[in-house]
Amino acid sequence: MTSPRQLTCPHCDGSGFLLDEATGEASPCECRPRRIALARTRSLSHHIPRRFLDVGFDRNPVKEMDPTIVRAVERYCRTIDERLDRGEGLWFQGPRGTGKTTLAMLVSQHALKAQRAVAIYTVPQLLSEIRKTYDDDSRHDYLELTRRLAGVDLLHLEDMAVARTNDWVLEQLYTIINDRYQDERSVIFTADVENPDDLATHVGERTYSRLIQMCGDPLPLRGEDRRIAVRAG
Ligand SMILES: Nc1ncnc2c1ncn2[C@@H]1O[C@H](COP(=O)(O)OP(=O)(O)OP(=O)(O)O)[C@@H](O)[C@H]1O
Ligand SMILES: [Mg+2]
Ligand SMILES: [Zn+2]
Structure with a gap:
């Protein structure tokens, strides 16, 4: 890696x-x-999880996914440097077990290969990292973490819609997303919501609006939960 x-x-x-x-x-x-940006990711989570280490366009399950969506991801990956320079993102929407994370990891994999600074978190994990800096009562650690997050070329957030929302959560998400919005830095994320605008109820209207501008229309993944289908079939 x-x-x-x-x-x-x-x-x-x-x-x-x-x-x-x-x-x-x-x-x-x-x-x-670029060297400085990469060094800053050292204390952030920036590794592809083991399960997704060898995902590829030329292999299953990606080969059997909706070709329209796979092509869109391929285009993004092929032009990853320009996309990241322009702060363009992607979002993967759909129910459980349909390949959202698989495709998002493929994007992160390409960004890492292009030696760009990437941070990969599930939203609950990221919130808990932030909470830790609160618990330690260290304003410095909090600022340091948000500064590092703001500095990466690609912030990859998993499960944007699972966090139990309260004012604190909404405020944190807003801060992270708005920083990236203002600096034109890319975000990719996955969200298990039925309709795209359902996301607004999870992340708040202001954050939602920024995400849409940065990531555009979602790439919708459909079908049954493949984790269960594999076991049954
Ligand atoms: N279209 C598909 N065809 C076959 N297998 C698939 C397909 N999509 C996903 N899988 C397999 O299903 C499992 C779940 O995929 P993945 O983790 O990407 O789903 P997800 O949409 O992120 O789910 P969740 O919402 O629960 O996080 C993986 O083992 C993956 O290889
Ligand atoms: Mg997932
Ligand atoms: Zn040099």
């Missing part, structure tokens, strides 16, 4: 600086901003 420390660069041997042999002066290499 790509680790922040393995960012290769043809110009600077990986140090992030170029040495001018004549003057002996060092200047920052063009890879340095």
